[in-house]
Amino acid sequence: MSQTIEFYFDFSSPYGYLGAQRIQAVADQHQRSVDWHPILLGAIFKVSGQAPLTTFPLKGDYAIMDFQRSAREVELPYSHPKQFPIATVAAARTIWWAKEHEDSTINQKTGDLVQAFFKAYYVDGKNLSDASVVVETASKLGIDQSNLEAALQDDVVKTRLKTAVNDAIEKKVFGSPMMIVDGESFWGNDRIEQLDRWLTRGGW
Amino acid sequence: MSQTIEFYFDFSSPYGYLGAQRIQAVADQHQRSVDWHPILLGAIFKVSGQAPLTTFPLKGDYAIMDFQRSAREVELPYSHPKQFPIATVAAARTIWWAKEHEDSTINQKTGDLVQAFFKAYYVDGKNLSDASVVVETASKLGIDQSNLEAALQDDVVKTRLKTAVNDAIEKKVFGSPMMIVDGESFWGNDRIEQLDRWLTRGGW
Structure with a gap:
C-alpha cells in the first residue's frame, strides 16, 4: 500500500492554495508523505x-x-489576485523538475517551492504566470536562476508536465485540489477533514 | 433583521437532501426558523x-x-436513485402550496413534507417526478389527496413556483442547497458547519 497522499492542484486554484497549506499536517499525523502533482486545469x-x-x-x-x-475559516492570509485565473505552466514545470531532480538538495525543496509559489500569488500579489516571477521566487530558496531558466525551456521538462496532466486525467482528476489516498479520491479543500477521518478510520 | 435561514434546494439534489436533514438542528441552536425554498435547478x-x-x-x-x-459521514441513509436527476415540479409546487396555505394545519406540515419527499426519493427508492408519488407521500401526513391534486393543476400554484425560481435567481442562487442568513450566502451541504460558526460568531 502506498504511503503517500497524492495532491493534485493548479497554482491558479484558490482552494488548491488553502489545501496545500493544510495537507502536510494531515499527512504528518498519519505518517504519510505528500506527493505534489501540479497540473493544468485548463487542459x-x-x-x-x-x-x-x-x-x-x-x-x-x-x-x-x-x-x-x-x-478566514482556516486562518490563512488570502488576497484575491488582480490577474485571475492565470496560466501556471512555468510554476508547474518547476515543481516537476525539482521533484524528480537527481540532485537531492533541489529535490528536497519541492514542498517549499510549492508553498513559496502559492504565497507569491495569493499573499504577495505577484503574477505567477510570469516565468521571471517563478524563477525569482525559486532563487530565494537557493535554486540557481540560470539552471531553472534552462530547465523551463527544456523539452524533457515540458513533456514531463504534459505527461503529468494526462496521468491525472487517467486517474479521473477533474479539479483542484484533488487528493488520492490508497485509491480513494477526495476533491476540494473542504474535503480535507473527511480525508483525515478516512485515514483515522482506516477506510470506510 | 430576519430570524430565518432561507434554505434553497431542488428535491433532485443529493446535497440538498443531506443539508435539509441537518439544517433544522443548526437553526434550533441559534433560535432561527428554516424558510424552505424549493426551486428548479434546471431553470x-x-x-x-x-x-x-x-x-x-x-x-x-x-x-x-x-x-x-x-x-455516511453525517450518518444518514442514502440510496442513489435509479432515475437521476429527475424533474421535481410536483414536489416543489406542493411545498409552495403548503407553505403559504391559509389553513394552518396544512401550513405547519411544510417542513415534514420536505423531509418526507426527500425520504421517498433517496431512501425508499420512489420516483418523485411522478405526481402520484408526491400526492401519496403527502397523504400519509394527512394532506387530502383531491385537494392537493387540484392544487398541482392550479395556475396560481404553478405561477408561485415560477416566481420562486425567479426570486432565487435575483438572489444569485445557483446551486442546491444554498442557504442565505442575514444576507450572507452559503452553498452546499459542506458549508453548514461554516454557517453554524458564522451564526455563533455573529458574522465575521
Missing part, C-alpha cells in the same frame, strides 16, 4: 467540459467571496 | 450556464461516490 477542463468557477454567471461572485471566507 | 442552470454534476466526464462518477460518502 483538464477541455476533457471534463468544465470552466473556471469565476466565469459562470451567478456563481462567479459567490466563488470570489467563498475563496476569502474559506481562507 | 437556474439555463441562466448560470451549468449542468447536473453527473453529466460531466470525469466528474460524474466521483459525484455519485461523493453523494454516498457524504451521507
